Amino acid sequence: MDDRPSQIELKNVSKTFSLGTRENVHAVRDVSLRISRGDIFGIIGFSGAGKSTLVRLINLLERPDTGQVLLEGHDLTALPEKELRGQRRGIGMIFQQFNLMASRTVQENIAYPLFGSGLSSREKKEKVNNLLGLVGLHEKAAAYPTQLSGGQKQRVAIARALACSPGVLLCDEATSALDPQTTGDILRLLRDVNAKLGVTIVLITHEMAVVKEICSHVAVMEDGRVVEEGSLYDIFSQPREAITRRFIDVASNIRKTEDMLRENPENLGVKPGDVVARVDFKQSSTRQAVVSYLSRTYSLDVNIVFGNVEMVAGLPLGTLVVSFSGAEADVKRAIDWLAGHDIRVEVIAHG
Amino acid sequence: MAEYFAQTFPNVVRTAAELQRCVGQTLWMVSLSGLISAAFGVLFGVLLTVCAPRGIRPNRLVFQTLDKSINLFRAIPFIIMMALLLPLTRLLVGTGIGTKGAVFPLIIGTVPFFSRQIHAALCEVDPGVVEAAQAMGSSPLEIVIRVYLKEGLPGMIRGAAITLVNLVALSAMAGTVGGGGLGDYAIRYGFQRSQTDVTIVTVVILLLLVTLIQSLGAWLARRLNH
Numbered sequence: 001m002d003d004r005p006s007q008i009e010l011k012n013v014s015k016t017f018s019l020g021t022r023e024n025v026h027a028v029r030d031v032s033l034r035i036s037r038g039d040i041f042g043i044i045g046f047s048g049a050g051k052s053t054l055v056r057l058i059n060l061l062e063r064p065d066t067g068q069v070l071l072e073g074h075d076l077t078a079l080p081e082k083e084l085r086g087q088r089r090g091i092g093m094i095f096q097q098f099n100l101m102a103s104r105t106v107q108e109n110i111a112y113p114l115f116g117s118g119l120s121s122r123e124k125k126e127k128v129n130n131l132l133g134l135v136g137l138h139e140k141a142a143a144y145p146t147q148l149s150g151g152q153k154q155r156v157a158i159a160r161a162l163a164c165s166p167g168v169l170l171c172d173e174a175t176s177a178l179d180p181q182t183t184g185d186i187l188r189l190l191r192d193v194n195a196k197l198g199v200t201i202v203l204i205t206h207e208m209a210v211v212k213e214i215c216s217h218v219a220v221m222e223d224g225r226v227v228e229e230g231s232l233y234d235i236f237s238q239p240r241e242a243i244t245r246r247f248i249d250v251a252s253n254i255r256k257t258e259d260m261l262r263e264n265p266e267n268l269g270v271k272p273g274d275v276v277a278r279v280d281f282k283q284s285s286t287r288q289a290v291v292s293y294l295s296r297t298y299s300l301d302v303n304i305v306f307g308n309v310e311m312v313a314g315l316p317l318g319t320l321v322v323s324f325s326g327a328e329a330d331v332k333r334a335i336d337w338l339a340g341h342d343i344r345v346e347v348i349a350h351g
Numbered sequence: 352m353a354e355y356f357a358q359t360f361p362n363v364v365r366t367a368a369e370l371q372r373c374v375g376q377t378l379w380m381v382s383l384s385g386l387i388s389a390a391f392g393v394l395f396g397v398l399l400t401v402c403a404p405r406g407i408r409p410n411r412l413v414f415q416t417l418d419k420s421i422n423l424f425r426a427i428p429f430i431i432m433m434a435l436l437l438p439l440t441r442l443l444v445g446t447g448i449g450t451k452g453a454v455f456p457l458i459i460g461t462v463p464f465f466s467r468q469i470h471a472a473l474c475e476v477d478p479g480v481v482e483a484a485q486a487m488g489s490s491p492l493e494i495v496i497r498v499y500l501k502e503g504l505p506g507m508i509r510g511a512a513i514t515l516v517n518l519v520a521l522s523a524m525a526g527t528v529g530g531g532g533l534g535d536y537a538i539r540y541g542f543q544r545s546q547t548d549v550t551i552v553t554v555v556i557l558l559l560l561v562t563l564i565q566s567l568g569a570w571l572a573r574r575l576n577h
Contacts, residue, residue, distance in 0.1 A: 059486055061482060061485060061486060082490075085488040085490060086488065087488075088486060088487065088488035091486070093486040093487075095479060095482075095483065097479050099477065099479040099480050099482065099483035100480070100483075101498065101501070102477075102480075102502060102576075102577055103501050103502050103504065103577060112487065112497070113487040113488070113489075115497070144577035145577075146577060157483075160487075161487075164487075170486075
């Protein structure tokens with residue numbers, strides 16, 4: 001791992017909820033994570049994976065049954081209630097349902113956490129004004145939340161979460177209630193906040209597209225555990241766990257292609273005897289003329305069934321589904337050649 | 352017009368001074384017991400919300416005690432409660448009859464209902480907003496004052512209007528056992544002396560009072576709801 005000081009550290013935290021008398025839900029099981037200052041750290045998982053509980057363990061909205069939560073090296077779980085409340089001012093949080101106060105205007109909502117901060121009313125006003133500018137909502141200062149669109153509500157929530165100048169911003173499915181266009185706007189705003197203010201962002205989501213858009217690091221959760229963790233590019237280029245691959249595939253169209261290959265391969269131009277393989281390229285190999293090289297060297301017909309090249313963390317990452325027609329031995333040699341060049345190959349169907 | 356009134360409601364016109372006094376008594380009983388009940392109702396409603404199993408400060412003992420006592424007191428018919436409370440009323444205010452003697456039982460009869468109304472209004476406050484306040488480092492007291500009581504205000508006002516209307520009805524009932532007020536007036540003249548015009552006028556005045564309370568409550572709640 002990298003050696004920057006970690007801003008948030010979870011040490012073997014677990015949380016179990018009891019439902020009724022005998023039934024227990026192990027929401028988080030023995031999770032350890034280090035999140036570095038300035039990261040945009042994504043935690044992805046299907047619903048019920050425990051990610052909502054995990055994010056609430058960071059500001060102790062949920063107390064872990066076991067384990068420690070460290071914020072800049074200080075153990076939050078050891079703090080008395082009052083000091084914990086002080087620490088929480090240093091951790092902003094936004095929610096899927098925005099959670100704005102309906103009885104307060106936009107500027108009153110943003111000013112809410114400034115109560116008892118020791119700022120004069122002039123200073124508070126100035127702070128609120130600056131935050132309104134940051135999220136681009138000056139003209140809505142006197143509006144009530146019901147008069148705002150979803151995206152505007154989330155902007156207000158972000159301004160409110162940043163009012164106490166926190167070092168960390170927790171985002172609990174912050175874009176899940178928004179349309180794709182607005183999701184993009186909010187993610188850009190979060191990236192701005194991260195870049196301009198240096199706020200560490202922890203973002204939980206079930207959408208890989210969100211992670212791909214802004215995260216620098218990713219942790220994948222399944223059944224209360226973090227099953228895989230790493231930098232965005234590493235996770236995308238070398239996923240180890242099946243669940244990670246599923247999330248990545250959902251973000252591209254490859255699933256549909258695989259379904260079609262199973263149902264009617266002839267529609268994709270796959271002939272009997274062909275070998276269909278999925279080929280994943282990384283940054284070093286995306287620029288090579290792989291297909292024509294294989295075709296020439298091993299006298300094969302290489303037919304591209306599906307292709308996708310995208311930028312992840314600013315680096316190219318490609319996926320091809322190709323069908324090889326030719327002698328069985330040649331196909332095997334071609335596949336071996338690919339595997340020998342740091343290209344991931346997986347035979348997914350036979351024509 | 353005055354002549355028509357004198358012809359249709361002869362007994363009312365004859366007892367006009369008494370009627371005026373009784374309206375005053377009703378307003379006094381309802382306002383005083385209403386104000387005191389509101390204070391306790393808000394206190395108990397907040398405690399029920401805060402100490403509930405999923406509240407911001409769960410407390411089984413406080414919650415269960417309050418919850419069960421409220422049910423108990425709501426189960427006792429008001430007329431019986433007044434009789435049961437008589438010794439205590441005498442001890443507290445020196446008399447068990449008249450308007451003065453009616454206020455204490457009215458409070459005891461109203462607080463449990465009011466507490467439930469306040470509790471119901473506070474339950475309507477979005478738990479997500481409460482969670483957001485906790486995440487922002489608000490203390491439980493701050494959450495009660497700055498979130499629950501502020502966000503729940505429109506609902507609390509609607510509940511207060513319902514409670515007040517209920518209180519008007521109870522105050523009329525208190526009148527039947529010598530509590531004074533409009534109920535007393537209607538019983539003494541309208542019922543016992545079969546002066547139907549008195550009963551009708553009393554009902555109309557109570558109807559106006561109820562309508563006024565209800566529309567005032569609705570208007571205020573609407574104004575506060577953004």
